Amino acid sequence: MANRIHIRDAQLVTMDQALGDFASADILIEDGAIRAVGPSLDGSGAETIDGAGMIALPGIIDAHTCLWQTVLRGYVPDLWPGAYYAKLLPLRSRYTADDNFNAAWIGGFEMLSYGTTTVVDYCHDIRGPTFAPASIAALKETGIRHLFTYSFMPVAPDAFAGPQDRLADGRRVYDEFHDPEGLTTIGFGVESIGAPGLEQQLTFARDLRAPSCIHVNETGTIDKLVARGLLGPDLLVIHGNLISNPELERMASAGMPLCFTPTADTQGTPADVVRRAIERGVDVVFGCDIPCTVASNTLGELRVMFNVQGYLDGAMERSFSTVLGRRPPVRPGLPLLTPRRLIEAATITAARVLGLGDRIGSLTPGKRADIVLIAKGPFGDSVVDDACAHVLLQTSPRDIDTVLVDGKVRMKEGVLQGFDARRAAAMVSDSRRRILG
Ligand SMILES: [Zn+2]
Numbered sequence: 001m002a003n004r005i006h007i008r009d010a011q012l013v014t015m016d017q018a019l020g021d022f023a024s025a026d027i028l029i030e031d032g033a034i035r036a037v038g039p040s041l042d043g044s045g046a047e048t049i050d051g052a053g054m055i056a057l058p059g060i061i062d063a064h065t066c067l068w069q070t071v072l073r074g075y076v077p078d079l080w081p082g083a084y085y086a087k088l089l090p091l092r093s094r095y096t097a098d099d100n101f102n103a104a105w106i107g108g109f110e111m112l113s114y115g116t117t118t119v120v121d122y123c124h125d126i127r128g129p130t131f132a133p134a135s136i137a138a139l140k141e142t143g144i145r146h147l148f149t150y151s152f153m154p155v156a157p158d159a160f161a162g163p164q165d166r167l168a169d170g171r172r173v174y175d176e177f178h179d180p181e182g183l184t185t186i187g188f189g190v191e192s193i194g195a196p197g198l199e200q201q202l203t204f205a206r207d208l209r210a211p212s213c214i215h216v217n218e219t220g221t222i223d224k225l226v227a228r229g230l231l232g233p234d235l236l237v238i239h240g241n242l243i244s245n246p247e248l249e250r251m252a253s254a255g256m257p258l259c260f261t262p263t264a265d266t267q268g269t270p271a272d273v274v275r276r277a278i279e280r281g282v283d284v285v286f287g288c289d290i291p292c293t294v295a296s297n298t299l300g301e302l303r304v305m306f307n308v309q310g311y312l313d314g315a316m317e318r319s320f321s322t323v324l325g326r327r328p329p330v331r332p333g334l335p336l337l338t339p340r341r342l343i344e345a346a347t348i349t350a351a352r353v354l355g356l357g358d359r360i361g362s363l364t365p366g367k368r369a370d371i372v373l374i375a376k377g378p379f380g381d382s383v384v385d386d387a388c389a390h391v392l393l394q395t396s397p398r399d400i401d402t403v404l405v406d407g408k409v410r411m412k413e414g415v416l417q418g419f420d421a422r423r424a425a426a427m428v429s430d431s432r433r434r435i436l437g
Contacts, residue, residue: 005029005407006043010051010373013387015058015348015362021387027056029369032407037363049409053377054401055387057343058362059117059145059370061350062298063259064213064238064287067107068092068100068125068135071431076292079267088292092155094435097130102427104135107296108142109419112410114297115372115400118350118360119144120287122189122213122238124151126166128159132173136184143410143418145370147354148177149213151189152201163197167204174208183406185356187211190235193221202230209234211355213259216240222247231256236285236353241269245276252281257353261289262304271308275336285350286342302342303392309337339392373402 007029012022019037026041027034069075072091076083104121111119121139126132132150139146150170152163160166170188178186188205190212191198205212213236216222222243225231233255237243240258243251251258258277265271277284286305288296313335351361360370374395376382382390403411410417 002030003032003407004035004043004046005049005369005404005409006041006046007049007051007056007371007373008043010054010056011376011387012037012363013055013057013343013391014364015344016364019362019364023385026051027363027369027371029404029407032369034363034365034367034369036365049373049402051373053381054373054375055391056363056371056373057115057387057391058347058360059372059403059405060115060298060343060346061118061285061354061361062111062116062287062296062346063120063236063285063350063354064122064261064289065107065111065119065296066124066290067104067119067121067139067296068095068123069290069292070103070107070110070296071099071428072292072435073428074292076290079264079293084290084292091435092125092127093157094437095125095127095131096434097128097134099431099435100125100131101134101138102431103291104138105141106424106427107291108139108144108146109416109424111296111298112142112144112403112405113400113416114295114299114397115374115403116296116298117145117370117372117403117405117410118147118354118356119296120147120149120187120213120354122149122151124153124189125155126151126169127155127157129169129172132169133176136173136177140184141418143183143405143408145183145360145405147185147187147211147356148173149187149189150174152191152197153189163200167201170204174210178210187213190214192216193218193224199228199230202235206232206234211236213238216243218242219244219247222250226250233257234355238287239265240277241265241271241273243273243277245280248273248277248280248282251277257283257285259285259287260305261287262301262308263294264289266304266308272312274305274309275312278336283349283353285345285353297397298346299392300397302346306337306339306342306392310335338388339386340388342392343388369404369407371402371404372400375399375401
């Protein structure tokens, strides 16, 4: 007998162009896949979830977060003076594999609680062969879908004899855990430009057809990658504040995406790369980046981005305007980021960019059932019928009611399933004792 779930009478944002949205409809799930979407479906024999008064969306996808930092939540409240590099990253020398487990376990549940159903966990805390398996085991326990990104960045003291040993470990992790039919896929984080191993690391990932990412914090990095013939749609550029416009044009022609992390990337940096990238046809996705600074709340980061972009758009518009008054005139193309466009970026676009577009990112029959249900009450629904605007501008994390990943209910009526707050607290204090002394 198939395992069936019937979500009834929810307002649906499907992110499927052919299907469109529904003021009220059902979703029928069978063995973890979306079987049907539409009004009044026959759900006989299925477990029922009452979606009345709720908006159902495809699960939110976070394209870049370093979950290993979760046990050090709040350690870097102020990014400006450079404590991230000077104080936080050196603490990795004190991490054990258990700390990676604890951090990914708590971080995975935290993300689920905010409606994030897929995380790209960028792990640059791999000091030996037990570290990546520990993180992956924790993510599996939480039930969040994950693209675990094995970073080749060396961390001292390093149990690997050298770069070849680290590559071999990456291969072992890929062979053991990569499961495109399940919740775990494996990608790689290549070192920054200038590192001697960069080209070999990228070739290694490409031989496996695994996606990679690269941190780009300077002007000229993309040009250097172009010179070596290394651009490609499988290499996600992270941050990228200082990428020049000609470089963005080269990224667009190579189909190469950009991930912007709103809170982290607006602390002392210009943040105008999102507009410059989108205008040139680069796909832009978003992530939370650094749990040591900000909660792993992807929808919350989309809200930050909505405000940052509105501010930048307003400043730009005013610089062209001679009209005095509170509101500048609005030219075509403004504002750049509507709530729908931001939620699209974190669902259908992120799924495509990460190579998961055939499985997740929209409420399309045949795809896996990664779904978030957000309550419109108790204070009333929006007057204007724009579900994305309601989600982004009129709700908060307390309204996230039900979260499904791969057809399994991971949060029900606001309560995480399988999460033990006392266990989490003990994990945090154990890890902090070890790491902070
Ligand atoms: Zn990063």
